[in-house]
Amino acid sequence: PETQVNIHCPCGLVKAFVEYSAGRTGAVRFLSVPAFAFATDVTVTVEGFGEVTVDISYGGAFYAFVDAQRFGLDVKESRTRDLVDAATAVTRAIKSQVKLHHPVSDDLAFLYGTILTDGRDQFSPEPTANICVFAEAQVDRSPTG
Incomplete structure (x- = not known):
């Protein structure tokens, strides 16, 4: 049973x-809740960094994904403050330049944060690392964040 x-x-x-x-x-x-890629290879102009290409997905909340190396940063070695500043700048840019849409509820159509990745993809034989910067510049370093 x-x-x-x-x-x-x-x-x-x-x-x-x-x-x-x-x-x-x-x-x-x-x-679990639905998860989907909202948009891939979206280019936004990020203050202090110029044009940055991101992917945006939904899995309970909308997040942008971008390789930390794009900002000259390493998710394992760089100062947390520098990682947070870069991710927050990306979040601000997307919120002002990209219109999000949720298929069920407009209340869910907002970017919750940005996840900076180590650049490895899903097929990497090595574990990957990231830093999730969400809400008001809060940081999550857990496996899901």
């Missing part, structure tokens, strides 16, 4: 399905 567990997350409702037998839990699967 399977039990559904509803998890209320900031991004919305996540439904988890937990197998159980003889009083023990087993495999777990989940259904």
